[in-house]
Amino acid sequence: MIKTWELDLNFRNEILNEPGGAHLSACFQCSTCTIGCPIAEIVPSYNPRKIIQMSLLGMREEVLSNPDLWICAICQTCTARCPQDVRISDLLAAIRRIAEKDAEAGKLKIDSVRPLFEKAFLHQLEKYGRLFDMGLAMEFYKGKEGGSFIKGQLAMMKDFKDFGMRMFKKGKMGPKAMFPEKVKKTEEIKKIFEKVEGK
Amino acid sequence: MSEKKLAYHPGCPSATTAIEQDMSTKAVFEKLGIELAEMEDWNCCGAAEAEDPILVYALNARNLAIAEKDGLDIVTPCSICYYNLARTDKALREDEGLRAKMSEIDDSLNYKGTIKARHILDVLVNGIGMDELSGKIEKKVNVKVAPYYGCYIGRPGETAFDDPDDPDLMDKLIELIGGENVQFSSMKTKCCGGPLMMTREDIAFEMARKVLESAKNAGADCIALACPLCGMMLDAKQPDMEKKLKITIEMPVVYITQLLGLALGIDSNKLGFNKNIVSTKEILGKVI
The missing domain is CATH 1.20.1050.140 (Glutathione S-transferase Yfyf (Class Pi); Chain A, domain 2)
Structure with missing residues (x-):
């Protein structure tokens, strides 16, 4: 049962105002997004149609705390097929950002490690202007292990020992992979992050 | 062009x-x-x-x-x-x-x-074009290929340069070089799971397994790709997948530019064939 008295009628506006969330209200619940979704094939509970409906109804808490928010592969199958031009991949990303803001404000606990991964990725990008795989993995694993650098490195080595050796043997993880490749004008990249992310 | x-x-x-x-x-x-x-x-x-x-x-x-x-x-x-x-x-x-x-x-x-x-x-097939390419083919690459397109080639519509459901730009190149496209239409555009590799490995492996096993069941000698994240997921992570899911796949995964390069008569080492994780030796044996 939906507790109508607990609905947050402003939730749809919150999403609509977030970049990427603009097409939310065009959804007429046809389920095309969910029927063709490769994640829904594997995870039976996964239902983007339902997440959109709950968002439109104002079920803010239920939507933001739904663990399925974090398993979209952004493959764009739903977006490509939506007859109403709802950009579902972008929309779910907008909802994830709202959840992350709530989490940062201490109002929500997110179990998924995806926000940690994305933050670590963007952090590399902000510092170097390009992706530094090794730096990303080190920062991500540190975050996953509660901020402990040592524990993070041990967990990373355990997960990536075989993979690392395999890549090393093929010359894909040689000296070039150990150090970040940087853009020359890092100040231009810093400016982008400062202005867009308000840093 | x-x-x-x-x-x-x-x-x-x-x-x-x-x-x-x-x-x-x-x-x-x-x-x-x-x-x-x-x-x-x-x-x-x-x-x-x-x-x-x-x-x-x-x-x-x-x-x-x-x-x-x-x-x-x-x-x-x-x-x-x-x-x-x-x-x-x-x-x-x-x-x-x-x-x-x-x-x-x-x-x-x-x-x-x-x-x-x-x-x-897009540049190879639509820019340079099949006519110009066909004049430069020196060798026949006699392989059975599962052409795998993944996500951003046929969708979303605003940026797509191939069909969303049954893209064929790679199919055309494979025919051109003397290869054979295996029956693979239902998997061509299914996501490989790459974006979830670090955060939900279980789901990512299941997605990749479907692609790899479909290619194998279709009788492909290799999968051809056009995206480095697909390469990471389907080739570099393939041994991890086999270990975790207790299965044997052993499906070579190469970039379409590697196959095209062979047909253009370029040396296989210059095309990086010794860099793919799953062995590509059998493919090289089929270049005539």
Whole structure:
């Protein structure tokens, strides 16, 4: 049962105002997004149609705390097929950002490690202007292990020992992979992050 | 194709995990007489991890502006780089306010919308074209191939350059080089799971397994790809998948530029065939 008295009628506006969330209200619940979704094939509970409906109804808490928010592969199958031009991949990303803001404000606990991964990725990008795989993995694993650098490195080595050796043997993880490749004008990249992310 | 020079955006994995894609792309274009001039100081496109569209636009406005200064179209071997570059180009062309917003962030993001961003597959088949390519084929690559397109080639519609449900640009190249396309239509555009590799390995492995096993069941000698993240997932992670799921796949995974390069008579080492994780020896034995 939906507790109508607990609905947050402003939730749809919150999403609509977030970049990427603009097409939310065009959804007429046809389920095309969910029927063709490769994640829904594997995870039976996964239902983007339902997440959109709950968002439109104002079920803010239920939507933001739904663990399925974090398993979209952004493959764009739903977006490509939506007859109403709802950009579902972008929309779910907008909802994830709202959840992350709530989490940062201490109002929500997110179990998924995806926000940690994305933050670590963007952090590399902000510092170097390009992706530094090794730096990303080190920062991500540190975050996953509660901020402990040592524990993070041990967990990373355990997960990536075989993979690392395999890549090393093929010359894909040689000296070039150990150090970040940087853009020359890092100040231009810093400016982008400062202005867009308000840093 | 009229352009004899393109701005090359190699993408972040080009020097490491997808080095064979970078090597084969450069070798193929060199052979075709088109200069790939690596973009001066290019930056990461934000991949799938930059989820704020404004951040994606800003990062890629910088790349587009760099190539625009030289008056060159951008070509990239990576499907995600392509998507981010192309959607930024489109958004900035259509929205003056957004262009102003970019310029406000920094002068380096001042993009006027006079060039295009293209994927190598698009440039090869639609730009250079099958006629010109067919005149340069030196060898027959007699392999059975599962052409795998993944996500950003046929969708979303705003940036797609091939059919969303049954794309065929790679199929055409495989026919051209004397190969055979196996029955693979239902899996061609299914996501490989790459974006979930680090955060939900269980789901990612299941997605990749479906692609790999479908190719195997269809009798393919190899899978052909056009995206370095697909390469990471389907090739580099394949042994991890086999171990975790207790299965044997052993499906060679190569980039379409590697196969095309063989047909153009380029040496296999120059095409990076010794860099693929799953052994490609059998493929090389089928070049006549």
